[in-house]
Amino acid sequence: MPTAYLSLGSNIGDAKRNLQEAVKMLDASPSIEVTKVSSIYETDPVGFTDQQVFLNIAAEVKTELSAEGLLDEAQGVEQSLGRERKIHWGPRTIDLDILLYDTDNIQSERLTVPHPYMHERSFVLVPLNEIAAGAVHPVSGKSVRELLSHTGSEGVRL
Numbered sequence: 349m350p351t352a353y354l355s356l357g358s359n360i361g362d363a364k365r366n367l368q369e370a371v372k373m374l375d376a377s378p379s380i381e382v383t384k385v386s387s388i389y390e391t392d393p394v395g396f397t398d399q400q401v402f403l404n405i406a407a408e409v410k411t412e413l414s415a416e417g418l419l420d421e422a423q424g425v426e427q428s429l430g431r432e433r434k435i436h437w438g439p440r441t442i443d444l445d446i447l448l449y450d451t452d453n454i455q456s457e458r459l460t461v462p463h464p465y466m467h468e469r470s471f472v473l474v475p476l477n478e479i480a481a482g483a484v485h486p487v488s489g490k491s492v493r494e495l496l497s498h499t500g501s502e503g504v505r506l
Protein backbone atom coordinates (compact mmCIF):
# COMPACT_ATOMS: atom_id res chain seq x y z
CA MET A 349 0.00 0.00 0.00
CA PRO A 350 1.44 3.45 -0.89
CA THR A 351 2.99 5.52 1.90
CA ALA A 352 2.81 9.30 1.81
CA TYR A 353 4.23 12.00 4.05
CA LEU A 354 2.38 15.23 4.77
CA SER A 355 3.36 18.53 6.35
CA LEU A 356 0.65 20.28 8.35
CA GLY A 357 0.78 23.85 9.63
CA SER A 358 -1.48 26.33 11.41
CA ASN A 359 -1.09 29.88 12.75
CA ILE A 360 -4.66 31.14 13.17
CA GLY A 361 -6.98 30.36 16.11
CA ASP A 362 -6.21 27.35 18.28
CA ALA A 363 -3.37 26.06 16.14
CA LYS A 364 -2.78 22.94 18.24
CA ARG A 365 -6.45 22.00 18.05
CA ASN A 366 -6.52 22.69 14.30
CA LEU A 367 -3.62 20.26 13.78
CA GLN A 368 -5.23 17.61 16.00
CA GLU A 369 -8.56 17.97 14.18
CA ALA A 370 -6.89 17.75 10.78
CA VAL A 371 -5.12 14.50 11.72
CA LYS A 372 -8.37 13.09 13.13
CA MET A 373 -10.24 13.97 9.92
CA LEU A 374 -7.58 12.39 7.69
CA ASP A 375 -7.64 9.20 9.78
CA ALA A 376 -11.44 9.14 9.70
CA SER A 377 -11.33 8.89 5.90
CA PRO A 378 -12.06 5.24 4.93
CA SER A 379 -9.18 5.26 2.42
CA ILE A 380 -6.48 6.78 4.64
CA GLU A 381 -4.70 5.37 7.70
CA VAL A 382 -2.53 7.79 9.67
CA THR A 383 0.38 5.64 10.86
CA LYS A 384 2.80 8.18 12.40
CA VAL A 385 2.52 11.76 13.67
CA SER A 386 5.47 13.90 14.78
CA SER A 387 5.66 16.13 17.84
CA ILE A 388 4.28 19.67 17.47
CA TYR A 389 6.93 22.28 16.67
CA GLU A 390 6.64 26.06 17.04
CA THR A 391 8.22 27.57 13.94
CA ASP A 392 9.11 31.05 12.69
CA PRO A 393 7.03 32.03 9.62
CA VAL A 394 8.79 31.57 6.28
CA GLY A 395 7.82 33.38 3.09
CA PHE A 396 5.48 36.04 4.48
CA THR A 397 7.27 36.82 7.74
CA ASP A 398 4.88 39.49 9.13
CA GLN A 399 2.52 36.96 10.73
CA GLN A 400 2.06 34.78 13.84
CA VAL A 401 4.41 31.88 14.55
CA PHE A 402 3.22 28.57 13.14
CA LEU A 403 2.74 25.18 14.74
CA ASN A 404 3.93 22.43 12.41
CA ILE A 405 3.84 18.65 12.36
CA ALA A 406 4.55 15.88 9.87
CA ALA A 407 2.41 12.78 9.37
CA GLU A 408 2.87 9.41 7.68
CA VAL A 409 -0.20 7.94 5.97
CA LYS A 410 -0.93 4.65 4.19
CA THR A 411 -3.50 5.00 1.45
CA GLU A 412 -4.86 3.27 -1.62
CA LEU A 413 -5.78 6.70 -3.00
CA SER A 414 -3.74 8.16 -5.82
CA ALA A 415 -1.65 11.22 -4.98
CA GLU A 416 -4.37 13.41 -6.50
CA GLY A 417 -7.01 11.54 -4.52
CA LEU A 418 -5.01 12.21 -1.36
CA LEU A 419 -4.80 15.89 -2.38
CA ASP A 420 -8.61 15.98 -2.70
CA GLU A 421 -8.93 14.61 0.84
CA ALA A 422 -6.35 17.08 2.17
CA GLN A 423 -8.13 20.03 0.52
CA GLY A 424 -11.42 18.78 1.97
CA VAL A 425 -9.90 18.88 5.45
CA GLU A 426 -8.58 22.42 4.82
CA GLN A 427 -12.03 23.58 3.72
CA SER A 428 -13.76 21.87 6.68
CA LEU A 429 -11.45 23.69 9.07
CA GLY A 430 -12.12 27.02 7.41
CA ARG A 431 -8.98 27.56 5.31
CA GLU A 432 -9.32 30.91 3.52
CA ARG A 433 -6.68 31.75 0.91
CA LYS A 434 -6.57 35.54 1.42
CA ILE A 435 -2.86 36.40 1.29
CA HIS A 436 -0.57 34.13 -0.69
CA TRP A 437 1.74 32.52 1.84
CA GLY A 438 -0.23 34.36 4.54
CA PRO A 439 -1.79 33.19 7.78
CA ARG A 440 -3.99 30.07 7.71
CA THR A 441 -6.12 27.97 10.02
CA ILE A 442 -4.65 24.83 8.47
CA ASP A 443 -2.37 23.95 5.59
CA LEU A 444 -1.73 20.41 4.42
CA ASP A 445 1.06 19.78 1.91
CA ILE A 446 1.90 16.41 0.35
CA LEU A 447 5.69 16.04 0.67
CA LEU A 448 6.34 12.53 -0.63
CA TYR A 449 4.17 9.80 -2.19
CA ASP A 450 6.19 6.60 -2.17
CA THR A 451 9.14 7.39 -4.45
CA ASP A 452 6.94 8.93 -7.13
CA ASN A 453 7.93 12.05 -9.02
CA ILE A 454 4.69 13.84 -9.95
CA GLN A 455 4.34 17.02 -12.01
CA SER A 456 0.67 17.67 -12.77
CA GLU A 457 -1.55 20.75 -13.09
CA ARG A 458 -2.59 20.38 -9.44
CA LEU A 459 0.28 18.64 -7.80
CA THR A 460 4.07 18.59 -7.62
CA VAL A 461 5.55 15.75 -5.55
CA PRO A 462 8.10 15.76 -3.98
CA HIS A 463 6.95 19.15 -2.62
CA PRO A 464 9.09 21.72 -4.44
CA TYR A 465 10.25 23.56 -1.30
CA MET A 466 10.52 20.68 1.21
CA HIS A 467 14.31 20.39 0.86
CA GLU A 468 14.87 24.00 2.00
CA ARG A 469 12.29 24.26 4.82
CA SER A 470 13.39 23.37 8.35
CA PHE A 471 9.76 23.67 9.50
CA VAL A 472 9.07 20.69 7.20
CA LEU A 473 12.28 18.69 7.64
CA VAL A 474 12.56 18.78 11.45
CA PRO A 475 9.14 17.16 12.05
CA LEU A 476 9.60 14.82 9.07
CA ASN A 477 13.04 13.73 10.32
CA GLU A 478 11.43 12.73 13.61
CA ILE A 479 9.18 10.17 11.91
CA ALA A 480 11.01 9.33 8.64
CA ALA A 481 14.71 10.20 8.80
CA GLY A 482 15.50 7.51 6.27
CA ALA A 483 12.87 8.42 3.69
CA VAL A 484 14.51 9.30 0.38
CA HIS A 485 13.74 12.33 -1.79
CA PRO A 486 13.28 10.67 -5.21
CA VAL A 487 14.75 13.60 -7.18
CA SER A 488 17.86 14.40 -5.13
CA GLY A 489 18.34 10.84 -3.86
CA LYS A 490 19.07 12.31 -0.43
CA SER A 491 17.48 11.06 2.79
CA VAL A 492 15.45 13.41 4.99
CA ARG A 493 18.29 13.19 7.51
CA GLU A 494 20.78 14.40 4.85
CA LEU A 495 18.45 17.19 3.68
CA LEU A 496 18.05 18.38 7.28
CA SER A 497 21.83 18.39 7.76
CA HIS A 498 21.99 20.98 4.95
CA THR A 499 19.17 23.25 6.17
CA GLY A 500 19.77 23.07 9.91
CA SER A 501 16.86 23.52 12.32
CA GLU A 502 16.96 27.30 12.79
CA GLY A 503 13.55 28.80 13.54
CA VAL A 504 12.09 25.51 14.78
CA ARG A 505 11.42 24.84 18.47
CA LEU A 506 9.83 21.84 20.20
Ligand SMILES: Nc1nc2nc(S)n(CCO)c2c(=O)[nH]1
Pocket residue numbers: 356357358391392393394395396402404437438443445471
Ligand atom coordinates in the same frame (compact mmCIF):
# COMPACT_ATOMS: atom_id res chain seq x y z
N1 LIG B 1 7.00 28.24 9.73
C1 LIG B 1 6.13 28.14 8.71
N2 LIG B 1 6.15 29.08 7.74
C2 LIG B 1 5.27 28.94 6.72
N3 LIG B 1 5.09 29.72 5.61
C3 LIG B 1 4.09 29.17 4.91
S1 LIG B 1 3.51 29.79 3.43
N4 LIG B 1 3.60 28.07 5.51
C4 LIG B 1 2.48 27.22 5.06
C5 LIG B 1 2.96 25.94 4.46
O1 LIG B 1 3.51 26.17 3.19
C6 LIG B 1 4.33 27.90 6.66
C7 LIG B 1 4.32 26.93 7.70
O2 LIG B 1 3.55 25.95 7.73
N5 LIG B 1 5.24 27.11 8.70
